[in-house]
Amino acid sequence: MALQGLSSAFLVTALPRSSVPLERNHNKSFATQRSVQRIKTRATIINQDSGAALRRNANYPPSSWDYDFVKSLTSDYTEEKYARQLDELKDNVKRLIHAETDDPLAKLELLDTVQRLGLNHRFQNDVKQAVDVIYNNINDAWLSDDLYTTALQFRMLREHGYTVSQDVFGRFKDDTGNFKANLCEDVKGLLSLYEASFYGFQGEDVIDEAKAFSTACLKNAVQQGKICPNMRAKVNHALDMPLHWKLIRVEARWYIDAYEKEQNINSNLLNFAKLDYNIIQSVYQKEVSKLASWWVETGLDKMSFARDRLVEHYFWCNGTVPDPEYKAFRDMGTKVICLLITIDDLYDIYGSLEELELFTDYVDRWDITEIDKLPKKLKTVLLAMFNTTNQIGYWTLQERDFNIIPYLSKQWTYMCKAFLQEAKWYYSGYKPTLEEYMENGAFSSAAPMVLFCAYFLTADKITVEALDYVDKLPSIMSCSSLILRLTNDLGTSSEELARGSSLKAVQCYMNDTGASEAESKKYVDSLVHEKWKILNEDLLGSHPFSEPFLTANPNLARTTQSFYQYGDGLGEPQNWMKDLLKSLLVEPFTLNH
Known part of the structure; x- marks a missing residue:
């Protein structure tokens, strides 16, 4: 089999063990116990591939991708005009993030939206600064009995490095120590609680209970069909896989479509997210196209x-x-x-x-x-x-x-x-x-x-x-x-x-x-x-x-x-x-x- 593309100029010989400073003591059980000489001796009888017919085969299906197609991937979004458009929209989004507000919930929702639209890589420092401001200005008045707000706050703060106590959910429990039954009617709050529960630590029993409670209530709400189509889509999406376990680019693809269907959307933010997604996609296309050529050449x-x-x-x-x-x-x-x-x-x-x-x-x-x-x-x-x-x-x-x-x-x-x-x-x-x-x-x-x-x-x-x-x-x-x-x-x-x-x-x-x-x-x-x-x-x-x-x-x-x-x-x-x-x-x- 030809080894095109694997340049012999880079071949190396043995490295002395002294040049390799890393040793894993927990790998001792993996070590081959046979002597090198014994392996060398046995090697003389396995050089021939005459036993190939006896080899196992997993019968993996072939690639579902045509590599000629992958190598041909290209995009108009590499053009400079799109980068200029993105820069023009970026200033508008940055002003949104840093705008002063008397409504910390609205700011948290905005920051969450920016992240779910896949834009954190553009505004990582801006989002972190805004979250820091919110954390430093939290007061008892905001720690209300609103489940949605409390859970969103908990999730966003933990995501950005703050060890918020699970005790913030104590107010949503009854005298028996269980989550209040009437919370099952608050689907928006339950969804927020569900997403927050995946940021729990070991030993946090309240968070474990929150996960079990919110999951059961949300599944029941979907089965009963008592929630509107838009909310049902969000709940099903979350139950399919929690936000914390989703990849940024995969979630961005779904959330851009979902955000466009919302009322009172920010059109500048939406347009920025779509253009940014397309420009980044053009970067990925160049990368995978080049790799497809390498892979076939090997x-x-x-x-x-x-x-x-x-x-x-x-x-x-x-x-x-x-x-x-x-x-x-x-x-x-x-x-x-x-x-x-x-x-x-x-x-x-x-x-x-x-x-x-x-x-x-x-x-x-x-x-x-x-x-x-x-x-x-x-x-x-x-x-x-x-x-x-x-x-x-x-x-x-x-x-x-x-x-x-x-x-x-x-x-x-x-x-x-x-x-x-x-x-x-x-x-x-x-x-x-x-x-x-x-x-x-x-x-x-x-x-x-x-x-x-x-x-x-x-x-x-x-x-x-x-x-x-x-x-x-x-x-x-x-x-x-x-x-x-x-x-x-x-x-x-x-x-x-x-x-x-x-x-x-x-x-x-x-x-x-x-x-x-x-x-x-x-x-x-x-x-x-x-x-x-x-x-x-x-x-x-x-x-x-x-x-x-x-x-x-x-x-x-x-x-x-x-x-x-x-x-x-x-x-x-x-x-x-x-x-x-x-x-x-x-x-x-x-x-x-």
């Missing part, structure tokens, strides 16, 4: 055992760091994800255990001098990994004056060892406990690799201290990684088991407890909610990072939930997933004139 789109999902992989990076200026991450991060998904399928489906141990050893030593001992497809994938890593390393050296290759190669090692552990479980028939599975699953999710790239490809200055912190997989990263792992398992476990993959979280819990599949899925879903609570608190804590890396952590979790909301949106792409991607990458808004 030849990896022809790997029949692996998922060919270039556009979907771009969406992972787009969702994680969507702001236009971070194109380097979306470009190189997408290349990394394309490779890691191919490697994941290689470990899950295609390779024999002996081949996978040898592959892992080469990655661990970061040495391809004996690559010819591998079958052709494994050799092709390994060479693509080395070449792409060094291309990224070259960019980082030129743009950031930092040699990232020793650190990035270690991330590949961590991931491959986690994949290998799952392969060993499969081939030995071992059934891991849920605890064992989750310990390994944080790494096999490949989220740490994506987040590692999100740090060094967006940081203005890369530091060894920050890299060391990332390497320890702090809570803010491990929670995002486990949300990815568990949400993936809920959306794909049955299909992946049918393909011959090792057990997933649901089956591990069933084996641990004897619970039914339905009970186990409910438990795994509850773990997702718990990880979000920890992540919420982590985002308000102290850490050596700034944006966009901080938001990249919850954004990676949000991207996962977009992929697996209705099933396996990656392995088995459905129309809903392609429609979402088309709205993000292909279909602009019609502007009002």
